[in-house]
Amino acid sequence: MAGEESTASGRLPSFSTRLAFIIVTAGSAVGLGNIWGFTYVAGKNGGGGFVLIYLLALAFVAAPVFIAELLLGRMGKGSPPTALGNLQQQTGSRVPWPIVAWAGLVGTILVLSFYCVIAGQAIYYALVAAGGGFADWSFEQVAALDADFKANAPGMALWAAVFMGLTAAIVSLDIRAGIERAGKIMMPLLFLMLMGLVAYGAVYGDFMRAVTFLFGFHQMDLSVRVLLEAVGQAFFTLGIGVGGIMMYGAYSGRDVKVGSATAWIVAMDLFVALAAGLAIFPLVFASGVDAAAGPGLVFLTLPQVFTAIPGGAFVAFVFFLLLVFAAITSSISLLSPTVARLEEAGWRRPVAAGAMASLAFLVGLLTVMSFSDWSDIHPLAFLGLEGLTAFDLIREGVSNFVLPLSGLAYVLMIGWALRKDAVQKSLSMQDGTLFQFWHMAIRFIVPVAIIAMFLTALFG
Ligand code: PHE
Numbered sequence: 001m002a003g004e005e006s007t008a009s010g011r012l013p014s015f016s017t018r019l020a021f022i023i024v025t026a027g028s029a030v031g032l033g034n035i036w037g038f039t040y041v042a043g044k045n046g047g048g049g050f051v052l053i054y055l056l057a058l059a060f061v062a063a064p065v066f067i068a069e070l071l072l073g074r075m076g077k078g079s080p081p082t083a084l085g086n087l088q089q090q091t092g093s094r095v096p097w098p099i100v101a102w103a104g105l106v107g108t109i110l111v112l113s114f115y116c117v118i119a120g121q122a123i124y125y126a127l128v129a130a131g132g133g134f135a136d137w138s139f140e141q142v143a144a145l146d147a148d149f150k151a152n153a154p155g156m157a158l159w160a161a162v163f164m165g166l167t168a169a170i171v172s173l174d175i176r177a178g179i180e181r182a183g184k185i186m187m188p189l190l191f192l193m194l195m196g197l198v199a200y201g202a203v204y205g206d207f208m209r210a211v212t213f214l215f216g217f218h219q220m221d222l223s224v225r226v227l228l229e230a231v232g233q234a235f236f237t238l239g240i241g242v243g244g245i246m247m248y249g250a251y252s253g254r255d256v257k258v259g260s261a262t263a264w265i266v267a268m269d270l271f272v273a274l275a276a277g278l279a280i281f282p283l284v285f286a287s288g289v290d291a292a293a294g295p296g297l298v299f300l301t302l303p304q305v306f307t308a309i310p311g312g313a314f315v316a317f318v319f320f321l322l323l324v325f326a327a328i329t330s331s332i333s334l335l336s337p338t339v340a341r342l343e344e345a346g347w348r349r350p351v352a353a354g355a356m357a358s359l360a361f362l363v364g365l366l367t368v369m370s371f372s373d374w375s376d377i378h379p380l381a382f383l384g385l386e387g388l389t390a391f392d393l394i395r396e397g398v399s400n401f402v403l404p405l406s407g408l409a410y411v412l413m414i415g416w417a418l419r420k421d422a423v424q425k426s427l428s429m430q431d432g433t434l435f436q437f438w439h440m441a442i443r444f445i446v447p448v449a450i451i452a453m454f455l456t457a458l459f460g
Contacts, residue, residue, distance in 0.1 A: 012077055013175040014253045020176075021256050022264050024183035025070075025248045027329030029269040030190070032118055033237040035323055038273040039280050040297045041233050045226055047213040047291075053222075053230040055270075061449050062234035063266050064441040065407040067427070068414045069240050070258055073249025075418070075426050079340035080104055080243035083250060084413075091417045100409040104243035105341065107402045108334045110394050111242060112164070112360035114367040115334070117391075119327035120159030121149060121299055126320035134303055135312035142303045146296070153372040160364050163324075167331040168357035171339055172350035175251055179332050186325040193322045194272065197279035197315070204309055205282025213291065214277050224457050231453060232400035237269055241403030241410075244333040247340060259429040259438075272326075279319075283309065298323070335360070367391040408450045415443035 015021040042050050076083025080101035088097040128134070128145065149156060170178045201207060235241050252258075280298075283305040284291050290301060306316040335356055342352035370377075370391035378388055385393065414423060420439065429435045 012250060014251050015180050015248075016176055016253075018253065018256050018261070020180050020184065021248070021252050022261050023187050024180055024329075025245065025261070025333075026265045026268045027183040027187050028239045028244055028248060028333035029237065029265055029330075030187070030272045031237075031239070031326050031330030032115060032323065033233070033239075033330075034269065034273040035276040035280075035326055036118060036295075036298045037233065037236065039277055040295050041229055042214065042277065043281075043291045043297055045229065048216045049222070050226060050230060051214055053227065054234055057231045057234040058238070058266065058270065060441065061231060061446050062238050062240060062407075063262060064438055064446050065235070065411055066238050066240050066245060066266065067258055067262050067438060068410045068442055069243075069245040069407070070249035070252070070262070071414060071423065071426055072410060073246035074252055074258070075422070076246075077250055079250075079344055080246045080337050081341055082344055083246060087413065087418065093417055097413060100406055101243055101246075103402065104241065104246075104406055105338050107242035107398055107406070108244060108337055109356070109360050109363060110398050110402075112167075112331060112334045112357075113363035114391055114395055115327060115331055116160040116163045116167075116361060116364050117156060117367040117371065119163045119324060119331065120156065120161075122320050122323040122327065123163060124149065124159045125299065125303070126317055126324060129306075129313050129316035129320055132313050134306040134316045137307040139304050139307070142307060143300065145303070146300045150371045150375075153368050156368045156371065157361075157365060160368065161361055163327070163331070164357040164361045164364075166328060167335055168350075168353040170328070170332050171335045171353040171357075174349075179336065182332060183329050186329050190272075190322055190325045190329075193318050193325075194275050194279060197319060197322070198275050200315060201279045201282035204286070206285040207278070207282045209285040210278055210281035213281055213285070214274065224453075227453060228400045228457055231404060231450075232396070235403035235407060236399040237273060238266065239330065239333060241406040242334070242398075243337040247337045248333060250340075257429065258427045259431070259434060366394065404450050404453070408447060411442040411446045415439065415447075 015024060042054075072087065073080070073083050076085075076087045078086060081098040084097040084101045088095070125145075133145075134142070170182045172178065173181075201210070239245055252261075280302060281291060284297075284301060287305045287308060289304050291297075302319070303316065306312040306319075309315060335353060338356045339349060339352040342356070343349055347355075367390070370389035375389060377390070378386060379390055380388065380393060388396070423439070424435055427435065429438075
């Protein structure tokens with residue numbers, strides 16, 4: 001039913017205020033990537049040097065792409081495939097732009113598929129902590145909790161389903177009553193809890209060592225893989241490359257100033273990642289457990305810390321609740337593009353949300369199995385991708401390949417196909433110099449950086 005064009009902007013809902021747009025979009029950016037992802041990727045790659053590369057990638061590659069993706073939604077006015085279809089028509093280009101958007105929709109489901117499993121574990125841990133868990137436990141008990149959780153595939157699937165259900169319930173509602181209200185409630189609470197945890201880490205943990213770890217220079221191998229991870233992490237953390245940001249761009253009111261809104265959102269996202277590092281690593285160092293623990297850092301290493309500190313159960317509860325809030329404000333942005341596309345095709349919103357959440361859940365069973373019975377199965381080992389489970393392949397494949405390549409397509413569309421004056425108008429960026437710089441960045445710097453990175457990865 002592709003005939004349903006939603007170009008009539010009157011039919012497209014919008015967020016109620018400029019501030020609402022910023023909060024909700026920051027909610028999409030701030031997620032598991034900031035807390036679970038950033039700390040483990042930075043820990044695994046040795047801290048400081050990685051953080052520096054990540055910052056550069058964030059500022060010069062990911063942030064310009066973020067603006068480009070927002071604008072495509074704002075100018076195209078519709079779900080991602082519709083928005084890109086509209087824009088392609090306007091430019092008269094023969095290249096089928098919507099293909100990029102469809103690939104992005106697949107990407108949203110893939111990200112959701114592992115997101116729900118990890119967020120499900122966070123819900124379960126929050127409940128364990130609420131029941132007084134972790135405090136005074138032995139390390140063995142903590143290890144057993146994680147091991148038992150992962151040995152029980154149906155249990156893991158259940159919690160993933162709970163998380164997808166919550167996400168679908170919020171997305172079922174209208175934009176302002178659902179997505180917007182969730183962001184307005186959860187984001188301030190998230191900041192509050194995070195500040196509390198940083199203060200706690202500063203008082204009870206080895207704060208200076210965490211600071212040196214995150215911002216000091218250490219020996220590291222600057223391999224292409226590290227570079228790919230830093231760029232992949234920068235894209236993932238801003239939530240660009242799958243159409244979630246494009247969707248929110250379509251919902252942005254006319255009064256939103258894209259440049260300054262982006263500055264706020266990127267700043268908040270960075271702030272949360274660094275603050276999460278400053279909340280987690282002081283405790284990790286003070287207790288002597290391993291900072292480079294990898295994906296287990298948040299569910300295995302950190303809970304060991306909670307066993308020994310004052311008020312451990314309460315601190316653990318706050319931490320896991322924070323993780324759940326961060327995850328929900330992101331997962332609703334991941335579910336909304338497919339739901340909007342189905343709505344354009346005449347589906348009712350709750351039905352569309354239920355269907356897409358179920359799909360993401362079903363694909364999520366691959367991650368459930370990767371954590372449990374299939375943890376030794378490496379599906380693409382025959383291609384040289386040894387040691388990677390289905391979960392690893394999905395996570396690394398999406399963030400290191402799908403996101404940067406879609407980002408490349410976005411900047412090429414805006415930089416080379418759309419009219420510069422129309423772009424500037426939609427951006428409502430007052431500062432001409434800043435606009436010129438950004439336009440240069442998306443025409444040259446970003447494409448060259450992304451292409452060079454892939455060429456090095458292929459032939460380096
Ligand atoms: N930005 C989110 C995070 O950091 C993840 C995300 C990816 C959200 C893609 C939307 C789109 O966890």
